[in-house]
Amino acid sequence: MVENNFYLELLNNSNLANISNEEKEMMQIKLWTLLGKVTERYTMGDSSSVPVEIAEELLKSITFLLNKEMKNPQSIVKLFESEGLESAWKHSWTTIEKDIAKGKELLEEVIKTSTGIENISYEDTVMEIGNGLKAYDYRFFAHEIPCSIDYQLSNAVSEDLQGIDFINEYLTRLLFENKFCNNFEKEKIIGILNSYCKDYKGLLINIFEPVLTNVIGLDLVEADIFELEMKSYEREVLLYTFKNMTIKEIEEELIKAANNVCNKLKIVNNFEVNYVKITALNLLPRIEEGIKNNNLANIFLSYKIEEDKSEDIFVDNKSMDDERLRKLIDEIRVCRFTSDKITIIHNEVKSLEDLVEILNNCIWEDEVEELVNSLSKEEIEALKYYLNNKLNDNISNTGWEQKFIEVISNF
Incomplete structure (x- = not known):
């Protein structure tokens, strides 16, 4: 017998607090009935042979698909009161097919806007997503992410998202990171990455984050953000400035710099502006530590071969x-x-x-x-x-x- 945990995602929604226990029991029975029909489809008639683990995954997929169809508590109740649960499950295929089409469009844009900077995890992830969208078994395993995603974003996608929802959110974020980096010369980005880590091509790194970090730092010292490199004296000036501020004031300065950067790069989309702000604010703990150690060199980067420091x-x-x-x-x-x-x-x-x-x-x-x-x-x-x-x-x-x-x- 399949454990009950997965249907609770659908039925124990906080928006359903006014639904009686009897109604919830009825909804549970109908969900189990649908699970039986879906299992029979999956096994082509031999539902008795399916392992418990597979049945659990099928129920997760049903829950995921029905959640995409039912946007409010009233529609959930009405659907369970009628005989249309299986119809809603099938109709969700149309919805998810549109999401998959959107995912393919996003992937095409990601490929078009690629920085061209070599990184194995980036290249493998883009290829994996392309293959995964083709192989996505959304009728039975819609909740699964049908590919390996190794490339790290600056701001990770919530693990609460599943299936195509996760992929599309990931691609949306990756697309913005690409577009942001394309404002700067490729060779200058590579110069920063060489300082960020010795093997930027082979390691699991994010290209966008060190670029944005330096851009924020350059804006804070009123330098040209398109230079991308932060000179040692600019870093020293920034350290001196931070030492004379409270953490709250530094936070405010980071937000101000993020807004300045968005204005300079003509970034106006709310999602993208917030993405820049979140990434900028992520610097705060590192800056606090840098102030304690009297050193910001590992945060705001110079090219590997710097001017003669003597x-x-x-x-x-x-x-x-x-x-x-x-x-x-x-x-x-x-x-x-x-x-x-x-x-x-x-x-x-x-x-x-x-x-x-x-x-x-x-x-x-x-x-x-x-x-x-x-x-x-x-x-x-x-x-x-x-x-x-x-x-x-x-x-x-x-x-x-x-x-x-x-x-x-x-x-």
Whole structure:
């Protein structure tokens, strides 16, 4: 005897709370009767030979198909009161055939919009779905997903979805991920993927997520999102910015950046906008951890072969502990020559946060030009961004800010 668990999906719906137990028992009996007829069709007349496991799967399929036909509690009751349960089961084939046709259209669009970036799981999954839609036995096993889906989406499809509903939702999400990535140059995406993992072609990765992550990061530092790569100094600026925010404020900034990105890429569909926002907000736990570790390098990526880092002061995101920073500030303060101060800064300072503290306490207006002349373009850009976005209460003791702006305006 088949267990009762599966019919509860259909009958114990919260919308059916007002239906009496007697009515539910009647509905259960009719469902078992339909299961008998479906089993007889499946075995071509020999229903007594079907294993219990197969009967369970047939009942799951019936439940799935009837749920697609009955959209509200009233229609469910009326259907069970009449003799039309088998007719509804058969009519559901027409409904599901339309869903399969939609799935084939979505698959064609996925193939057309492919980024062309090699990834075994992506290629295998697309092929599997194509074969699965052809082999889909929706009359008896409609609830099953008739293919292996290995390629990971940025936002996974709910496991509550079954059969063609799961496939179509998966393809809808994959199609958007493809379309999003197609806004950017293929070679730049590959550059990011090379940093994301050594074997992006062979591993189970998602192509869209690291692309969107960098796009969000670039928008946050007001850089060109189409560059796709996040430079080390931009990452440092972002870390400094995040450190001066609460988690709630970071969350708000991520949502704001997601909206900005959608505007720039002319993404207006509600589903697609929400997809970008959800993916952006998924970064929050990783950013929290990055702040604790003083390092965002594993989140916002540079190309594998980066510029010579020795040319930059603040590139590795490691801030000093308070005691060491105080000692360094005292050491720089007693230097007689600006050149000696600059030498110590270049040798010791590894983060924007530390650099700003030293400038606030050690570098005076008449020393700024000499310092600026020793900085790389990236370092100047980072300090410029800091000044444009710094908090009003973070005022220096030395007055270096205005002089810095004057000096770089003459470049």
